[in-house]
Amino acid sequence: MSDFEKKRKQAQKRWDSLQASKVPVIYIGTASCGTAAGAMEVLQSVDETLKKNRLKAKIVQVGCIGPCYLEPLMDVAVPGQPRISYANMNQHKAKRVIESYLVKGDPFLQFAVGHFGDEGWQSGNGIPRFFDLPMLKPQVRMVLRNCGIIDPEEIDHYIATQGYEGIMNALKKGPEAVIAEIKDAGLRGRGGAGFPAYKKWEICRAAPGETKYMICNADEGDPGAFMNRSLIEGDPHAVLEGLLIAAYAIGASHGYIYIRAEYPLAIARLKKAISQMREYGFLGENIQNSAFDFDITIKEGAGAFVCGEETALIGSIEGKRGMPKSRPPFPAVSGLYGMPTIINNVETLGTLPNILRNGASWFKQYGTQGNHGTKTFSLVGKIRRSGLIEVPLGMTLRKIIFDIGGGSNKPFKAVQTGGPSGGCLSEEFLDTPIDYESLAAAGSIMGSGGLIVMDEDTGVVDVARYFLDFTQKESCGKCSPCRVGSRHMVEILERITKGEGQPDDLPKLETLGETVRRGSLCGLGQTAPNPVLTTLRYFRPEYLLHVKEKHCPATVCNELIEYRVIPDKCTGCQRCVNVCPTGAITGPRAEPHNLDPSKCIKCRACYEICRFDAIAGDAIIIRSRRRTADEQAE
Amino acid sequence: MTKKRTARRRSGKDPARDKHFARIFSEFRGEEGDLIPILQKTQERFGFIPREAVRRIARFLKISENQIYGVASFYSQFRFTAPGRNSIKVCLGTACHVRGGQILCDAVERELDLKPGGTTEDRRYDLERVACLGCCALAPVVQVNADIHSRMTVIRLKETLDKYE
Numbered sequence: 037m038s039d040f041e042k043k044r045k046q047a048q049k050r051w052d053s054l055q056a057s058k059v060p061v062i063y064i065g066t067a068s069c070g071t072a073a074g075a076m077e078v079l080q081s082v083d084e085t086l087k088k089n090r091l092k093a094k095i096v097q098v099g100c101i102g103p104c105y106l107e108p109l110m111d112v113a114v115p116g117q118p119r120i121s122y123a124n125m126n127q128h129k130a131k132r133v134i135e136s137y138l139v140k141g142d143p144f145l146q147f148a149v150g151h152f153g154d155e156g157w158q159s160g161n162g163i164p165r166f167f168d169l170p171m172l173k174p175q176v177r178m179v180l181r182n183c184g185i186i187d188p189e190e191i192d193h194y195i196a197t198q199g200y201e202g203i204m205n206a207l208k209k210g211p212e213a214v215i216a217e218i219k220d221a222g223l224r225g226r227g228g229a230g231f232p233a234y235k236k237w238e239i240c241r242a243a244p245g246e247t248k249y250m251i252c253n254a255d256e257g258d259p260g261a262f263m264n265r266s267l268i269e270g271d272p273h274a275v276l277e278g279l280l281i282a283a284y285a286i287g288a289s290h291g292y293i294y295i296r297a298e299y300p301l302a303i304a305r306l307k308k309a310i311s312q313m314r315e316y317g318f319l320g321e322n323i324q325n326s327a328f329d330f331d332i333t334i335k336e337g338a339g340a341f342v343c344g345e346e347t348a349l350i351g352s353i354e355g356k357r358g359m360p361k362s363r364p365p366f367p368a369v370s371g372l373y374g375m376p377t378i379i380n381n382v383e384t385l386g387t388l389p390n391i392l393r394n395g396a397s398w399f400k401q402y403g404t405q406g407n408h409g410t411k412t413f414s415l416v417g418k419i420r421r422s423g424l425i426e427v428p429l430g431m432t433l434r435k436i437i438f439d440i441g442g443g444s445n446k447p448f449k450a451v452q453t454g455g456p457s458g459g460c461l462s463e464e465f466l467d468t469p470i471d472y473e474s475l476a477a478a479g480s481i482m483g484s485g486g487l488i489v490m491d492e493d494t495g496v497v498d499v500a501r502y503f504l505d506f507t508q509k510e511s512c513g514k515c516s517p518c519r520v521g522s523r524h525m526v527e528i529l530e531r532i533t534k535g536e537g538q539p540d541d542l543p544k545l546e547t548l549g550e551t552v553r554r555g556s557l558c559g560l561g562q563t564a565p566n567p568v569l570t571t572l573r574y575f576r577p578e579y580l581l582h583v584k585e586k587h588c589p590a591t592v593c594n595e596l597i598e599y600r601v602i603p604d605k606c607t608g609c610q611r612c613v614n615v616c617p618t619g620a621i622t623g624p625r626a627e628p629h630n631l632d633p634s635k636c637i638k639c640r641a642c643y644e645i646c647r648f649d650a651i652a653g654d655a656i657i658i659r660s661r662r663r664t665a666d667e668q669a670e
Numbered sequence: 671m672t673k674k675r676t677a678r679r680r681s682g683k684d685p686a687r688d689k690h691f692a693r694i695f696s697e698f699r700g701e702e703g704d705l706i707p708i709l710q711k712t713q714e715r716f717g718f719i720p721r722e723a724v725r726r727i728a729r730f731l732k733i734s735e736n737q738i739y740g741v742a743s744f745y746s747q748f749r750f751t752a753p754g755r756n757s758i759k760v761c762l763g764t765a766c767h768v769r770g771g772q773i774l775c776d777a778v779e780r781e782l783d784l785k786p787g788g789t790t791e792d793r794r795y796d797l798e799r800v801a802c803l804g805c806c807a808l809a810p811v812v813q814v815n816a817d818i819h820s821r822m823t824v825i826r827l828k829e830t831l832d833k834y835e
Contacts, residue, residue, distance in 0.1 A: 072803075072820050262804040339746035357741055414806060417769075644824055
């Protein structure tokens with residue numbers, strides 16, 4: 037029996053004993069997002085409750101299972117019963133569930149959202165299977181299959197769920213066959229551009245040079261995207277196995293993981309996983325007796341968005357300013373320290389073990405022709421069920437936003453795909469299948485996978501200004517069209533949102549946008565104008581309202597709105613008077629208050645306190661300063 | 671700080687500091703690629719990149735101080751002034767922006783009379799805008815030190831900040 041076989045048997049045993057545990061097992065999602073929602077307080081409360089009641093139970097900290105709107109999540113599995121998932125926990129709720137279920141034997145299903153048992157499990161009192169929840173049912177979990185299920189700090193859990201089988205298959209096949217398998221699977225880079233993964237690999241493998249480098253790009257800089265972080269936090273070994281497979285295929289002897297310093301938990305998990313790999317013979321010399329030597333170094337990024345670009349990333353690892361270089365030579369031929377280098381995105385690497393384990397034809401059953409497999413997205417913004425999802429490529433935006441995400445509370449207005457470099461698509465594009473070509477045809481990009489949903493309260497002019505302001509600040513300054521052009525575009529957009537727009541501003545923006553797109557070296561500059569160009573194309577009337585009528589229909593542009601007290605609704609409770617920092621609101625108790633617009637700085641404090649107050653409620657409104665003809669006559 | 675000690679710091683010969691730098695440098699071989707990790711360790715230790723550190727790193731890596739400033743100022747992580755006791759980071763990522771992150775940032779600025787990148791006079795707080803903390807589903811978020819405060823409102827902001835001494 038080989039070493040790996042022995043390790044696998046051991047791992048299986050440990051995993052099975054957890055599944056058939058004689059004591060209850062409590063799983064708590066403690067990835068960054070869960071922690072932010074209060075998972076640590078839940079963990080502490082569970083721990084205290086167990087101690088207080090002298091109960092024996094195991095606590096397992098798992099990664100993020102996806103539905104962030106249900107965080108913090110806590111699952112409880114008592115012997116002989118399936119794992120039951122409880123949502124939106126806090127310390128009090130968790131205590132009640134534990135006391136009720138573990139002491140009295142009543143599973144307290146009021147807080148339960150789903151179970152992990154068989155379909156036939158009846159005693160669940162009508163709660164659905166967790167994976168049958170509307171948000172999860174349409175999903176295909178391939179890359180994220182282990183997230184939220186296994187303990188990410190246990191290599192045995194990963195091995196017991198068929199982990200490291202992919203690299204074992206790869207080592208048997210040989211590097212050329214691995215590349216052929218990936219070519220057959222049609223895997224395209226998940227970092228955004230969708231370049232076929234095998235092509236880069238072939239070039240790099242064929243390139244002369246004794247030392248080659250394999251880099252994992254985990255510099256997830258798109259604001260509104262957290263897919264890579266969740267994957268690393270929830271299943272670090274999947275990414276590391278992928279890195280190993282890719283390195284073996286191209287013949288690299290050293291690997292780097294370039295990860296944002298803003299992801300401390302992900303970095304800690306990677307470090308732990310790497311030391312476990314070394315212990316299990318998956319790193320170092322002669323990996324699994326295959327004469328393949330490989331080691332990994334973690335490089336923490338220092339906060340520069342442009343370093344997500346390949347050549348800039350290489351510069352940053354070399355200790356220089358992260359500025360893109362012109363290509364060719366491509367990194368596959370001359371990259372890090374002048375050696376052939378491949379850079380793959382976290383998700384691309386996370387997909388590899390699945391393909392090597394199950395074969396290309398299995399992989400191709402998901403997705404559409406030319407766009408095989410699945411893609412993870414972070415679904416955020418004005419949406420009911422926000423979180424991390426994974427769907428087969430080719431699913432329509434409508435299905436993602438409405439079936440999985442549950443739509444927005446107010447009428448849907450637009451969706452931004454591809455982060456700040458992507459485009460803002462209007463309602464008419466909802467039936468667009470999500471694949472590389474269709475999104476490009478609509479003027480957007482797939483990007484790394486941020487989906488930001490906007491409703492009628494979101495101003496597209498403001499959002500376009502926001503995105504461009506972001507990319508402009510992150511421009512490295514090498515190409516003047518990007519450095520200066522985007523700056524001018526931001527200035528024009530600022531003018532428009534202040535109500536000082538000129539009639540020729542819109543055509544000017546389009547010309548400038550085109551210049552920036554064509555005159556920039558790297559992806560950042562080439563895609564920076566996308567949000568502006570797409571919103572100009574699909575939401576032009578909204579721009580025209582800003583320019584011609586100084587009117588912001590979404591009431592977000594501060595200079596174009598005003599706060600008002602509705603006298604009929606105001607109960608005179610004085611709560612807004614107390615929170616107003618400038619003394620703009622006055623009035624005696626029990627009488628409608630008066631808001632002096634000249635003193636108001638639009639800080640929103642009064643609006644919030646009024647809106648969330650049960651007694652008064654909505655007596656303060658935000659509205660456009662533009663008067664209708666009737667109001668003017670008044 | 672006494673005059674003597676100031677003078678000693680200026681000349682870069684503070685024995686206490688020698689030890690810190692020796693410890694930082696001991697992990698590295700002195701290659702150019704070590705620059706960013708060294709800067710990160712320095713900032714971890716001192717909270718910012720002091721001038722003296724730049725001089726010492728230049729000597730250690732045998733590169734010019736200019737080059738170090740060039741690299742350090744390129745990356746938003748590095749700061750050249752001392753931080754406050756509590757670091758406030760207002761997230762202005764996309765999800766937070768559409769849910770009112772800018773309004774929160776304005777509120778912190780007004781409440782503490784502080785501009786992003788600055789530190790209050792009593793060194794109690796410093797303020798930074800960050801592009802995304804990756805908690806988009808909980809937007810808008812404000813991070814103080816290691817704590818992430820989710821679904822923040824202008825009203826709750828003040829009481830939250832008051833908790834940090």
